[in-house]
Amino acid sequence: MSKILKNIHSDLAFTNNLINWGKSFGRKNLPWNPSYGKKIDPYKVWLSEIMLQQTQFRTGVKYFERFIKHFPNVKNLAESEIETVLSFWSGLGYYARAKNMHKAAKIICSGGKVNFPKSASDWKKLPGIGFSTAAAISAFTVNEKQPIMDANVIRIVARQHKLIERIGSAKLQKKIFIICSKHLPKSNSDMPIYTQSIMDLGALICRPKEPLCDLCPVSECCLSFLEGKVGNYPVKKKKVFKNIKRVSWIIPHTQDSIALVQSKDSKLWENFWIPIEIQENNLIPKKACFLKRFKLPISNFIFDISVWGILCKRKNFEGGVRWFKNSNLNEKPIPSSVKKAISFL
Ligand code: SF4
Structure with a gap:
């Protein structure tokens, strides 16, 4: 009995201390939060949740502001060409996020009316929205009581409770879900501040490296x-050795333009413009000039890329290429690693 009471006490202390800390020290003036007296915009909250996945906060904010300027509401996004959407995502990586947002925007705007989902379970039905993202959006927009379980939360809870299961394991997810469900505030109206505070705690205090435990509002229940063992948690994934794939990128170019092809690879850069890719060295054209070699880690592979240029007098080159003016490249959907290769020309 006393153990149960102790647990209830520490769950309550965790939630109250976290909310109080968030009110005073959490991040304010985030560009997706409404200005005083204005209603929260589900489109901005949704975009911020998607953009900040696997992206550093500062970079995410910069991209968010640029994106919102061009696509100020979900209707603009739904009515835009995917190529334009991708050009505003170029450099952020994980392009499936942009493609799924575009598809989801079309669903939200189908039938001529804008219909945002009203619950986490409905958000989850849209492409590219997982459990935690749906929970965060509905906590912020309709105060729904759902625990978020992003990387920040997993780190905090694993350290608080000394969880020994590895990151990414189903066992860890299950335990975190049970613990996080108990941490939810009593009142629905506290859901936005609670959710923002736990995100802020992970980003500002319980950081992956060098957490600031002395400043932590929930250290008394950690x-x-x-026990002085913060460095042991969370338990990392087993190291996976990545396979190396060797490819050559061929970039025909003139003084002021370059030629690229549109990628058909649905898993990686579909619809993006990339160099002509050649797997066999003996197929590299004789007139190609070797420029540089670099490595690019993508999911379970490391691409070992050799970049070759072919200087052309005129803009004619076989192989289904399209020519782009160097001065316009930033407006086109071109991955940042391709831009890096172009910079070697
Ligand atoms: S005390 Fe340290 S390890 Fe524990 S939650 Fe706070 S910052 Fe994280």
Whole structure:
């Protein structure tokens, strides 16, 4: 009985301390938060949640502001060409996020009316929206009580409770879900501040490296801190050795333009413009000039890329290429690693 009471006490202390801390020290004036007296915009919250996945906060904010300027509402996004959307995502990586947002925007705007989902379970039905993202959006927009379980939360909870299961394992997810469900505030109206505070705690205090435990509002119930073992948690994934793929990129170019082809690879850069890719060295054209070699880690592979240029007098080159003016490249959907290769010309 006393153990149960102790647990309830520490769950309550965690939630209250976290919310109080968030009110005073959490991040304010985020560009997706409404200005005083204005209603929260589900489109901005949704975009911020998607953009900040696997992206550093500062970079995410910069891209968010640029994106919102061009696509100020979900209707603009739904009515835009995917190529334009991708050009505003170029450099952020994980392009499936942009493609899924575009598809989801079309669903939200289908039938001539804008219909945002009203619950986490409905958000989850849209392409590219997982459990935690749906929970965060509905916590911010309709105060729904759903626990978020992003990387920040997983780190905090694993350290608080000294969880020994590895990151990414189903066992860890299950435990975190149970613990996070108990941490939810009593009142629905506290859901936005609670959700923002736990995100902020992970980003500002319980950081992946060098957490600031002395400033932490929930250190009194943190088992790994109390035992001086913070560095042991969360338990990392087993190291996976990546396969190396060797490819050559051929870039025909003139003084002021370059030629690229549109990628058909649905898993990687579909619809993006990339160099002509050649797997066999003996197929590299004789007139190609070797420029540089670089490595590019993507999911379970490391691409070992050799970049070759072919200087052309005129803009004619076989192989289904399209020519782009160098001065317009930033407006086109071109991955940042391709821009890096172009810079070697
Ligand atoms: S005490 Fe340290 S390890 Fe524990 S939650 Fe706070 S910052 Fe994270």
